[in-house]
Amino acid sequence: MLNDLRFAFRLLLKNPAFTAVGVIAIALGIGANTAVLSLVNALLIRPLPYRDPARMVLMLEHFRAQHLDAIPVSAPEFVDYQTNCRTLEKMAVFQPGTFNFAGGDRPERIFGAVGSADLFNVLGVAPIRGRAFEAADCTPGHDDVLIISERLWKRRFDGDPQIIGSKIVANGRGFTIVGVMPASFEFPIPLFGIQGAQFGERADVWQPLAFTAQEMKIRYSRGYAIVARLAQDVSAKQAQAELDPVTATMRKNYPDNYPQNDSFGITAFPLNEVVLGPMKPLLLILLAAVFLVLLIACANLTTMMLARAAAREREMGIRVALGAGRWRLLGQVLVESVLLSLCGGIAGVLLGIWGLDLLKRIGTQTVPRLSEVNLDWHVLIATFVIAVGTGIVFGLVPGLVSGDPNLTETLKEGGRGLSSGARRNRLRQALVIAEVALALVLLTSAGLLIKSFVQLQNVDAGFNPRNVLTMEISLPALTYTDNASQARFYNEAQKRIASILGIKHAGFTNILPMSGTNSDSSFGIEGRTSDYNNPSPDEEFRQVSPGFFEAMEISLLRGRQFSESDNSDAPPVTIINAALAKRYWPNEDAIGKRINIGASAAREKWATIIGIVGNVRHRGLDYDPLPEYYVPITQTPNNQAALVVRSSQDATSLISAIRSALRQIDPAQPIAHVRTLEQVVADSVAPRRLSIWLLGLFAAIALALASIGIYGVMSFLVVQRTHELGVRMALGAQRRDIVRLVVGHAAKLILTGTLIGLAFAFATTHLLAAMLYRVCPHDLTTFGFVTVVLGAIALIASYIPTSRVIRTDPMLALAHTA
């Protein structure tokens, strides 16, 4: 055994190219699979961080006639559902919240949520310190308690063991900390996809929700999502069947609030589907990609081992002639294979760890819960076994083949060590064809995604993101108690910031384009009647300050921008975008028309359309612009806003000056989520970029492996035929004749592999359709380009060994014995 080990080491060192390729093939197969499978296991298979998440649902309403899906519920609606649903054992509501923490070096805005009493019971997660909400906390005046995350506890409070009972000031109000949630707890999870919700960041603070008496009277003010736990042995379908009559009763009891048809309803979405559903296609595609890479790596290993088997046929024959039994030979070969495979396995583990770390760094903004994905040892062991097992199995080929060799042929005078082994040659060539085919499938997929991404990058967003800085501001309700105080803040802030040296324009908006959030509101059109059977329009709604359109460089098409004079004392005005103008005034001039932006018919607020601006792709570059209408934030204030600043220089250099200007107005006012607008746009396409990056990487690996496979096989075949080629050259064959002969043979293999790969690609790329933007899954340009690139690289790989033999002296080639 020791001798075999020594010999195996020597062999590996003596053949560095073979060893390197073998180790790399196994490492890539293991590394890529480990990283992606860890991801899939954590995100798709591992449960959400709640008790029995399969029994949880997220409930959201819809008004289909107004194209409103996944909208929150109102307080009275929640009470109706809670009262009338038996199939749901527990139910809670929640909505996003921001908390301006005072104290410390500077004020800090922290993202959180407000939730009803049963929230943590529904989720089934207990605090690690203190307690969860109690019913008494959720009454007006008693909701001055907070539960914080372990992360926040350690970061801001240094893990103070006396944290429970600590008093802090947030949003200008005193709170007592009553509980600390574990580090693994995360709620709400980003990408809950609730219309109007701002769930972009991880929540670190939870406050109990106390419905006010006023709130309980208004059915149409919808701002809460419901999370519920199904009763024992009840399915989501059964729960849905119970909810439908509840909504029917609501329609009947409150005809003024609901259309008298089935346009209104509520849906109970399984929580797993809501969180993970959008990620599933990407993860499954990645799984398929790494599986293809593993197949190619295994095929590569096999061709290498087969070539090696042939090259060592003579050696194996000698060993048999010297007395080696079959098992002895297999044992020796096994030691060699295990050694190579182990080296590859170790490299694969390291690659897997590194790859996962890299994945986490580049994908954290995109994939929920990615930061908590760790190397999954079960996955690592499984892929280790697969790849190493492949190396061992196919490394045994020399031993198996030579177990009963034709010694006479191998050993006699003139016998060439490299037998023709027609069957093995066919197998090698079949493997090369398979590698080319698989590589083509991966390359085509990557090519389609890349083309799609390039198309997306060239889309006109409707604004100019260069040299624009954005940041978020939250005005605490206790400090800014009315619209007037909020409007004063925005006015003052906009003026001060706009006057900073280097700033060209500044403005506020309640929601930044492409920030992943949205808001909409219904309105009436003067001269047009509506009721719930013929509902009034409901479109995207924005509250902006003067300077916003200029800062964003959103083009003004008609009329005028908002100005300082459009304040709370002035008549209400509104600016609409071209899409809204086209939808509602297709054949007339919308300027001067009036819309009712009041809360209800009883509380009318008629705003005059004073301008029409260009369309903005608010939801994302790959979404068509939607109709939008803008109102001055000073006339309809919002305590949550984003500041947009256009500068004549690098915008990030002005952060300090802006912070200082805001502090002069309110020293306790923090800023949050500071990003350039380019970063905002980039983050909006981060999921696509991630999928391109990964698929592109796997495609590149596949291409490299396939090229190495082709090179290896052609190299072997050329060596096999060196004597023959020497004879041909001696008989007059020119270099081009030899090249045509050898590369021509390779070209046939490549062509066959390409045709098979194209067929597979045609059959499978439709699976990418949802991820493509204005690119057909069977885009001929992409298919053609990828085919040409792969073919060219493969031909070069086959030419390299040929070029060596055509430079050889024919005498040497004639004398060649393997």
Add this chain to the structure above:
Amino acid sequence: MIRLHNIERSYPLGRGQMFYVLRDIDLDIAAGDFVSVMGPSGAGKSTLLHILGMHDHGWTGEFFLDETAVHHLKSKERATLRNEQVGFVFQQYHLLDDLTVYENLDIPLSYRHYSKSERAALVADALDRFQIVGKKDLYPRQLSGGQQQLVGVARAIIASPKLLLADEPTGNLHSSQGEEIMELFRKLNEEGMTIVQVTHSEKNASYGKRIVQLRDGWIV
């Protein structure tokens, strides 16, 4: 020691036709004999040698090696018998390029049931006997043709076989190197080893005790 009766070896040509490499071979070789098998190229000399060495199993007829009916043995049993009784010297030496001289000598012992110390002792003996101690750590490519064949002969006899088969052992050697090897064979034969060699050389054949002529697969 060896008795061959009606040995035939053929290969199919297709369409039911056969090509006979050896036809109706009857041959007796006594223990201690030194037989040279001669004949033109393609006569079947190497094939006969490989049948005697039990490298080839596609033959028909009867083959007795010291009363053991080889023709009745399975291939695994033949391999065991070969390990015990036969050493083989090749024209092309067939040393393992990635092993040193020492390791090449050790290889056949590692395939037999020798302890580590026994193997070390036998290899040391062989190195000393063939005066190649100074070359034990060299690789075959660092040796001359004669030295490589010397190692090949040493390897063939290191496990003390009763029968030594040599296929054109001096075919790739210079004449003086060839003489050295043939002298070595003569000495081994004098010590009692049965030797069968295939050779084209009359001079080499003269080292043996008798000659068997093969032509077109027949003994003439």
